[in-house]
Amino acid sequence: MILKLRYARDxxxxxxxxxxxxxxxxxxxxxxxxxLINGGSAIRPDFFLRDLGSPIRAMTGQPSxxxxxxxxxxxIDLCALFIAVPFGLSAGILMSEYxxxxxxxxxxxxxxxLNGMPAVLMGLLAYALIVKNSGxxxxxxxxxxxxFVMIPIIARAAESSLRITPWSLRENGLALGLPRWIVITQIxxxxxRPGLITGILIAxxxxxxxxxxxxxxxxxxxxxxxxxxxxxxxxxxRLYSLAISPYKQWHVMGWGGAIxxxxxxIIVFYVGRKMTAxxxxxxxxKIH
Amino acid sequence: MTAIHNAKLPAxxxxxxxxxxxxxxxAFSSGIILLAVSMxxxxxxxxxxxxxxxxxxHFIQSTTWDPVRAVHGAFPFIIGTLITSFGALLLAVVPxxxxxxFTVEYAPKPLALIIxxxxxxxxxxxxxxxxxxxxxxxxxxxxxVFYLPxxxxxxxxxxxxxxxxxxxxxxxxxTATVILALMIVPYTVALARDAIRLVPAxxxxxxxxxxxxxxxxxxxxxxxxxxxxxxxxxxxxxARALGETMAVAMxxxxxxxxxxxxxxxxxxxxxxxxxxxxxxxxxxxxxxxxGIGFLLFLLTICINLLAAWIQQRxxxxxxxxx
Numbered sequence: 367m368i369l370k371l372r373y374a375r376d377x378x379x380x381x382x383x384x385x386x387x388x389x390x391x392x393x394x395x396x397x398x399x400x401x402l403i404n405g406g407s408a409i410r411p412d413f414f415l416r417d418l419g420s421p422i423r424a425m426t427g428q429p430s431x432x433x434x435x436x437x438x439x440x441x442i443d444l445c446a447l448f449i450a451v452p453f454g455l456s457a458g459i460l461m462s463e464y465x466x467x468x469x470x471x472x473x474x475x476x477x478x479x480l481n482g483m484p485a486v487l488m489g490l491l492a493y494a495l496i497v498k499n500s501g502x503x504x505x506x507x508x509x510x511x512x513x514f515v516m517i518p519i520i521a522r523a524a525e526s527s528l529r530i531t532p533w534s535l536r537e538n539g540l541a542l543g544l545p546r547w548i549v550i551t552q553i554x555x556x557x558x559r560p561g562l563i564t565g566i567l568i569a570x571x572x573x574x575x576x577x578x579x580x581x582x583x584x585x586x587x588x589x590x591x592x593x594x595x596x597x598x599x600x601x602x603x604r605l606y607s608l609a610i611s612p613y614k615q616w617h618v619m620g621w622g623g624a625i626x627x628x629x630x631x632i633i634v635f636y637v638g639r640k641m642t643a644x645x646x647x648x649x650x651x652k653i654h
Numbered sequence: 655m656t657a658i659h660n661a662k663l664p665a666x667x668x669x670x671x672x673x674x675x676x677x678x679x680x681a682f683s684s685g686i687i688l689l690a691v692s693m694x695x696x697x698x699x700x701x702x703x704x705x706x707x708x709x710x711x712h713f714i715q716s717t718t719w720d721p722v723r724a725v726h727g728a729f730p731f732i733i734g735t736l737i738t739s740f741g742a743l744l745l746a747v748v749p750x751x752x753x754x755x756f757t758v759e760y761a762p763k764p765l766a767l768i769i770x771x772x773x774x775x776x777x778x779x780x781x782x783x784x785x786x787x788x789x790x791x792x793x794x795x796x797x798x799v800f801y802l803p804x805x806x807x808x809x810x811x812x813x814x815x816x817x818x819x820x821x822x823x824x825x826x827x828x829t830a831t832v833i834l835a836l837m838i839v840p841y842t843v844a845l846a847r848d849a850i851r852l853v854p855a856x857x858x859x860x861x862x863x864x865x866x867x868x869x870x871x872x873x874x875x876x877x878x879x880x881x882x883x884x885x886x887x888x889x890x891x892x893a894r895a896l897g898e899t900m901a902v903a904m905x906x907x908x909x910x911x912x913x914x915x916x917x918x919x920x921x922x923x924x925x926x927x928x929x930x931x932x933x934x935x936x937x938x939x940x941x942x943x944x945g946i947g948f949l950l951f952l953l954t955i956c957i958n959l960l961a962a963w964i965q966q967r968x969x970x971x972x973x974x975x976x
Contacts, residue, residue, distance in 0.1 A: 576780070
């Protein structure tokens, strides 16, 4: 009798956690489905050729699109990556290759702390540092804010992918009489390359989806602009503005923008997974 | 090739390379330390006029936020942040643990792989996209299906509940909390999964050998062992929830006045920053928002350090076992 009860409890538990799993996984598919259904009609040639302009343009059915946000996202995101990579990569190298350095432990602690820091605070910092001193919202300030978000992400990814390259590789190099910096740059980094590139990709994708710091720094712009010292538009912050706007046509464009962001994130996710999966498989082969 | 080529150089030619490289690495790495330090210092300096005018403690305790009368208190936003974050944690932890246990202990490998991919992908969906979906479909649906019927029932039968639940609006505390829970679930899952994977096979086999059923193995042998790791994971998820900005700012309705009701609008620290920062023309309004930012910084750094400390202790423990 008691045994039966225990078996019954076992199967009840099994059903419960299967249900919980469905509960967590289902929303992702619902979100993707809704975005595709609602945004599909927005994806037209004009969407990729025109900028947004004033609300009147969309209301009266004149052609408008999000090209300014798409290009702005790419420009601001690439600049941020350009700023962030040297800092993030160096911190990763310091933590993994020079663990005895007195700077390594604090760098490690601060990397994990900064990784958990809300991105909106990076926006406040970039505002206080750049926007306030340069006299206005600008794309450069936006890039800096995004770089602040990216640096800890890259640092952590670099550290973990450098760390899993086997020590014997370094020892081989050092035993040949190679100086340490050549061992690091010519042996360790090439071996860890897939992990490093994945980390940089993840940082790039994160930056492309980040709206909060950009709302406070690059501000947004309804028109196409390539001036880095002036406000520039990006997709995530435009999505926010479109979603809270009162115009039906803009809501549809918001869904269209969401398709682009989702598409981009899923591609980066897939590529990153492919690369790290290959690396892990090779690492396992080496062990066996 | 270059490696071999360089190696042929005599030692005195190679010597500066090491020093220069190490110097560069250290110089750039100090950037990350500088970033963290300047964040604390600059947020504090920018917020200083507000702290001077109202007093640090009074700023935290004061319940009035009225930019027009130049009175600023952070209390409503602290409360809003704490309610949404802990509410989201409450909603997220049990399903996240269930999913982690399911993928590690029950699911066949291909299924577990698919589930893990899905959850990790959920973590990388931008906050605004989830916010957009929730604004246009989830929030109206919740209102129709839950808030209005509950409100009607309470109005007819349980009038004492009304001040707590409030008049149902489209954007409110509960919707924001549910969406927040959805957004932190992937983090909780990932960290709980790692903690459960670290449990040694002996631990499980010992319980199996005693004749335990699967659920008993999990509750007797696996979860107690993974407890520390799961706690750290929950704390890190809490830190995420505290700082989650865009989706909450789009869904919470932005009411700056206490008391908040469950079905009525509210505000959190990040949502306030997003909604008012661009309109803050008065210097005191600006410094007060920076003050809110500084408080948010303090809150997240405390929780992150606590989680790091727990994880460190966990690492130490496992090091000893090996």
